[in-house]
Amino acid sequence: MIEAPTTQERYTQAIQSSSLRVEADVRGDADYLIAAGWCKSRFGAVLIRLQAEWDASERLVPQRPTKRDIMKAALVNIETRKEKKEGKERLKHVRKITSESMEEARERLMGAYTSERKRALAPLKSLPAAGLHLSLKMALDGEMLEDLPAQVLLYWLSPNCRVCHGTGVQAATEKGCGKCRERPGFEPIPGGLLGKMALDYIEDCVARARADMRTYFAT
Secondary structure, rough: OOOOOHHHHHHHOOOOOOOOOEEOEEOOEEEEHHHHOOOOHHHHHHHHHOOOOOOOOOOOOOOOOOOHHHHHOOOOEEEEEEEEEEOEEEEEEEEEHHHHHHHHHHHHHHHHHHHHHHHHHHOOOOOHHHHHHHHHHHHHHOOOOOOOOHHHHHHHHOOOOOOOOOEEOOOOOOOOOOOOOOEEEEEEEEOOHHHHHHHHHHHHHHHHHHHHHHHHHHO
């Protein structure tokens, strides 16, 4: 049996629609846009739109380079010498990390990450407005860390573990995923307790906005 599309799926379709005709006896794309605008929770409505934009995008957020990534990229050959082993001569490359190679690797990887992140998030037109609202909310609550609002919003959109893809197990061995051991299937919430509080606020606003949309269609 084919399941009817959810309100979220219909809204995703509506924001891409080229036909916004309103008809008295037919629930069309325009009705979903009107319902979103009718929501009392303005932030919740923005989040619903952000979710719809995410669903229509490639749904990929690049991972920020870790210190381990940078150190690996910073390894450089500083010496090549010959050595004999079992009567055979071979070249041995000595690799080390220098302060210059570390800084160069950091700039190169962060530059690539910033560029790719900007490209991947370009379709999310509602992200700046959502980020600003969440930033102000967290600042007023006295709970603010740099870039945390954006991190929490992106986590809300894509919380699944990147290693096991949300399954909680390793594909090869079917044992528990080592990356998401504490919360199987999910990435760690950014910002710890502060991030969890912001995430709860997001979920509450979305729930209220969706309830408003259902009320709109019921009347």
